[in-house]
Structure formats: C-alpha cells, structure tokens
Amino acid sequence: MRNPQVMDFLVPYVFTLFLSFPCLILLLVNLVFLVAVHGRIPTTLEGFEPEQISVSLSANHDSVWISWITGEFQIGYDIKALDPKTVSSVVRYGMVKCTLEHEAIGHSLVYNQLYPFEGLQNYTSGIIHHVRLTGLNPSTVYYYQCGDPSVQAMSDIFSFRTMPVSGPWSYPDRVAVVGDLGLTYNTTATISHIINNKPDLVLLLGDVTYANLYLTNGTGSDCYSCTFAETPIHECYQPRWDYWGRFMQNLVSKVPLMVVEGNHEIEQQAGNKAFVAYSSRFAFPSEESGSSSTFYYSFNAGGIHFVMLGAYIAYNKTADQYKWLERDLDSVDRSITPWLVATWHPPWYSSYKAHYREAECMRVAMEELLYSYGVDVVFNGHVHAYERSNRVYNYSLDPCGPVYITVGDGGNREKMAIGFADEPGNCPDPLSTPDEYMGGFCATNFTFGPAMGKFCWERQPDYSAFRESSFGHGIFEVKNETWALWTWYRNQDSYNDVGDQIYIVRQPDICPVHQSAKQHCFAAI
Ligand SMILES: *[C@@H]1O[C@H](CO)[C@@H](O)[C@H](O)[C@H]1NC(C)=O
Numbered sequence: 013m014r015n016p017q018v019m020d021f022l023v024p025y026v027f028t029l030f031l032s033f034p035c036l037i038l039l040l041v042n043l044v045f046l047v048a049v050h051g052r053i054p055t056t057l058e059g060f061e062p063e064q065i066s067v068s069l070s071a072n073h074d075s076v077w078i079s080w081i082t083g084e085f086q087i088g089y090d091i092k093a094l095d096p097k098t099v100s101s102v103v104r105y106g107m108v109k110c111t112l113e114h115e116a117i118g119h120s121l122v123y124n125q126l127y128p129f130e131g132l133q134n135y136t137s138g139i140i141h142h143v144r145l146t147g148l149n150p151s152t153v154y155y156y157q158c159g160d161p162s163v164q165a166m167s168d169i170f171s172f173r174t175m176p177v178s179g180p181w182s183y184p185d186r187v188a189v190v191g192d193l194g195l196t197y198n199t200t201a202t203i204s205h206i207i208n209n210k211p212d213l214v215l216l217l218g219d220v221t222y223a224n225l226y227l228t229n230g231t232g233s234d235c236y237s238c239t240f241a242e243t244p245i246h247e248c249y250q251p252r253w254d255y256w257g258r259f260m261q262n263l264v265s266k267v268p269l270m271v272v273e274g275n276h277e278i279e280q281q282a283g284n285k286a287f288v289a290y291s292s293r294f295a296f297p298s299e300e301s302g303s304s305s306t307f308y309y310s311f312n313a314g315g316i317h318f319v320m321l322g323a324y325i326a327y328n329k330t331a332d333q334y335k336w337l338e339r340d341l342d343s344v345d346r347s348i349t350p351w352l353v354a355t356w357h358p359p360w361y362s363s364y365k366a367h368y369r370e371a372e373c374m375r376v377a378m379e380e381l382l383y384s385y386g387v388d389v390v391f392n393g394h395v396h397a398y399e400r401s402n403r404v405y406n407y408s409l410d411p412c413g414p415v416y417i418t419v420g421d422g423g424n425r426e427k428m429a430i431g432f433a434d435e436p437g438n439c440p441d442p443l444s445t446p447d448e449y450m451g452g453f454c455a456t457n458f459t460f461g462p463a464m465g466k467f468c469w470e471r472q473p474d475y476s477a478f479r480e481s482s483f484g485h486g487i488f489e490v491k492n493e494t495w496a497l498w499t500w501y502r503n504q505d506s507y508n509d510v511g512d513q514i515y516i517v518r519q520p521d522i523c524p525v526h527q528s529a530k531q532h533c534f535a536a537i
Pocket residue numbers: 088089090091126127128129131132133134282
C-alpha cells in the first residue's frame with residue numbers, strides 16, 4: 013500500500029515523464045486541469061526531486077555517505093513540518109553507469125529553527141536524506157543516483173571516486189582544505205579555484221554558510237555583533253543553507269566533503285538548541301569512528317588519519333570528546349596511516365589581531381595529547397586570512413610539533429583579517445580575548461622567549477612562518493610516508509599560480525610517537 017500523501021505527489025512525476033513525449037502533451041494538459049481543480053498541485057513539479065546532493069566519507073575507503081534534500085523548506089509565521097516518512101531514501105549505485113546494480117536505503121529527517129519571539133519567522137527544512145553505501149572497492153569510480161523510485165523522483169546519475177586503501181604507499185592525490193566559506197562572489201572564486209585543482213577530497217573547517225549574518229526576513233549584514241543588538245536572540249536565515257547546498261552540489265556531488273563545526277554554526281534557537289542545521293544537514297562518520305557526537309569524529313583517507321575536533325563543546329580531560337580522542341589516537345597504527353592530521357575551527361597559533369589567542373583554553377587542554385601522539389599537521393579556519401607556522405609545541409619551536417595552517421580565507425562576507433597582533437597598537441587586552449561561547453580564560457602573558465612578560469610579540473612571532481591576508485584555499489598532497497606538499501592558492505591569481513608552497517617532512521626516526529600498548533604487545537610477541 014502506498015502512502016496517500018505520496019500518491020498526491022506521484023501525479024506531477026507522471027507529468028514529468030510525459031514531458032519527454034510531446035505527443036502526450038494533450039493528455040498532460042487534461043491532467044493538470046483535473047489536478048488543479050482538486051487543488052493537489054504542489055508548488056513545483058519537481059517537489060520531491062533530490063537537490064543539494066553531496067558525498068561524504070565514512071571512516072574507511074569501503075564506505076561513503078550520500079546526502080540530499082527533497083521537498084520545499086518553509087519560512088514564515090505558519091509553517092508545518094513535512095513528514096520525512098513520505099519520501100524514501102534510496103541510492104542506486106554501481107561501477108557501470110548503465111547498470112546501477114546495488115541499492116542502499118538510509119534514513120531521513122527534517123529540522124526546525126524556531127523563534128518564539130514577536131517578529132521573527134520560523135523555518136522548517138525540506139526532507140534531509142542520508143544513506144550509507146558499504147562494501148565499496150578502494151580507488152574506484154562509482155556511479156549513483158538518489159531519491160525515491162516509488163514516486164519517480166530519482167536524481168541524475170553522478171559519480172565519485174572512493175579513497176585509496178590505507179597503507180604507507182597509498183594516498184589521495186590532492187586534499188583541498190578551506191574554511192569560512194560563506195556564499196559570496198569571493199566564495200565563487202574560491203570554489204572555482206578548488207575545482208580547477210581537481211581534489212579527491214575537500215575539508216571544510218567550519219563557518220559554512222554564515223546564515224547567522226541574516227535576519228529571519230532575509231536581510232543581510234556584514235557584521236555579526238552590530239545587527240542583532242536589539243533582537244532577543246541571535247537569529248539566522250536558514251534558507252541561506254539551502255542556497256549554499258545548491259551552489260555546492262556541483263563540487264560535492266562528485267568530491268567527498270568533510271565538515272567540522274565553526275562558531276557560525278551555533279545558530280541558537282528556542283529550547284536552548286544549537287548547531288541543528290549543521291548536525292542535520294551533513295552526514296558524519298561519527299558512529300563509524302566511535303564518537304557519539306556530530307562535533308568530533310575521525311576517518312582514514314589512504315595512509316592519512318584525519319581527526320576532526322570540536323572547539324565549541326567541552327574538550328578538557330573530563331569531557332567525552334577528550335576521552336574519545338585518547339581512544340581514537342590510541343587506535344591509530346602509524347604503519348598503516350603514517351600521517352596524522354587534526355583539524356578544528358579556531359587556531360591556536362595565529363598571529364593576527366582578530367581572534368588572537370581566543371582558543372587558548374582548548375590549547376592548554378589538548379595540545380599535550382596531540383603532541384604525544386605525533387600529530388603532523390593541524391588545519392584551522394576562523395581567522396579570515398592565511399598563516400602557516402613552523403613546527404611548534406607549547407609556544408616553543410619543536411621539530412616534533414605539528415605544522416599549524418590557518419585557511420580561514422574561503423571568502424565569506426565578513427571582513428578579511430588584516431592587522432597582526434604584533435603591530436603597534438594592535439595587541440588586544442588579554443581579558444577581551446576569550447570567546448564568549450567557549451568560556452574560560454587561559455591566555456596569560458608569555459613566561460619565556462622574546463615576548464616574555466608580554467601578551468603579544470613585537471615582531472612576527474617565531475612560530476609564524478608565513479602570513480598573508482588574501483582569500484584562497486590550500487591543497488595537501490601526501491607523496492609518501494615522510495613527505496607531503498602543501499600549496500596555498502590565492503583567488504586573485506590565475507589558476508595554477510602558487511601563493512605559498514612547502515614540503516612538510518615527517519621525521520619518525522627523531523620523533524618517536526606514542527603507540528598504543530596493544531600495538532607494543534603485538535610487536536613484542
Ligand atoms: C515559532 O515557533 C515557536 C515555537 O514553537 C512558537 O512559539 C512561535 O509562535 C512561532 N512563531 C511564529 C511566528 O510562528
């Protein structure tokens with residue numbers, strides 16, 4: 013038995029089919045008339061056609077997530093959530109385009125963004141679908157289409173390539189790394205540069221759509237703190253997420269996208285809820301990586317283990333995230349994934365004035381753990397500019413510390429970060445530096461080195477190797493067990509020009525890493 017609501021929407025898809033056969037237009041017109049009289053025409057003919065289609069990785073090469081949205085979002089004063097059960101979540105896929113022999117079924121949901129305040133409009137999403145494909149071969153192109161076959165609402169056929177098998181000789185060719193993207197002309201420039209670089213995987217380090225720079229009536233602002241002063245809650249305009257999802261589909265329906273949350277994803281709403289759009293719209297390999305949260309998870313891409321961390325939830329030693337991170341790092345076998353890369357949104361080592369030492373409590377809580385497991389590279393966003401560090405640990409140059417790279421320069425509508433904290437008059441008052449949402453105060457003056465006794469350096473800090481305020485993105489290319497090429501591309505340059513480039517070289521012989529007790533036991537036997 014078909015659900016009657018699905019039946020209602022079947023009719024337009026019969027039309028769509030008929031559109032391919034001009035001789036049946038007459039019949040089509042008749043049907044339109046009949047349905048119109050009975051008031052059952054949905055807002056568009058494509059009402060349940062998949063949109064905002066994206067691919068993301070599961071924890072290993074043999075599995076990916078396909079996500080999409082069907083049905084219309086609503087915003088206003090009298091909205092009614094769609095019933096996710098009315099449309100099924102099916103992906104047909106295979107290695108040959110004309111015979112998509114496999115089928116996977118997933119789950120669907122809708123979410124709301126509600127404001128019980130006079131004058132603010134509520135939002136309810138379209139139906140969001142997430143389907144996990146399993147049993148995939150490594151480094152293989154798969155074709156897929158998604159949707160609900162029972163209402164003739166399947167997407168076009170797209171394709172993606174799975175990650176290579178994990179091993180010390182096996183890496184994705186190019187991983188694109190970008191942060192603070194938004195949806196502006198500058199975002200368009202960033203994404204077209206990324207597409208030109210033909211990445212195998214895209215990491216997005218938080219601050220995704222900047223929907224919270226818009227009032228619920230759609231009016232935008234360039235400044236987070238000024239526009240919303242008189243409203244009872246920091247509202248946001250959720251349709252920006254849908255616009256963003258539509259814009260990104262061209263890239264992320266083919267190239268897997270992995271996202272970690274930024275402060276612009278907080279999006280507080282009624283009932284003390286936050287991060288609802290972020291947690292609902294993306295698929296995360298949380299469960300697959302032993303995490304119970306969408307805010308932190310890990311995955312392998314060839315011989316690289318990526319750890320995605322949450323800066324806006326508890327991170328200290330007693331927190332679930334910290335315990336999960338210890339377990340996750342302990343389970344990494346560096347003979348299989350020699351490279352260990354960590355990402356989160358606000359940088360620990362940034363020398364810009366904007367957000368200077370803002371995430372210091374997180375650094376104090378987690379730096380030692382990451383260092384003891386030999387994290388090679390850290391990618392961050394948040395500061396709207398580019399900066400690459402020397403290897404550093406606890407503010408001292410250290411050949412075994414990670415290289416920290418900030419690429420918060422994706423092109424959002426807020427201002428670019430320009431001033432450095434070490435320039436005259438730019439050193440912020442320490443008490444002004446903590447982020448309100450993160451809480452805590454840990455940014456004390458330096459106790460050693462050239463900036464001893466002070467809060468800021470008086471020149472570019474030793475930890476800072478290269479910094480420049482331009483929009484762009486980076487490409488991370490691991491060549492082998494010990495060498496990776498990092499390249500920063502600037503939007504104002506022609507496609508293949510390089511803004512900054514360096515080999516990041518691991519030295520496992522001089523930087524022995526903490527290995528799990530279990531692995532030691534095996535080695536000893
Ligand atoms: C939005 O939803 C909240 C919570 O359900 C409700 O209190 C409020 O009246 C709604 N606002 C509008 C404008 O419909």
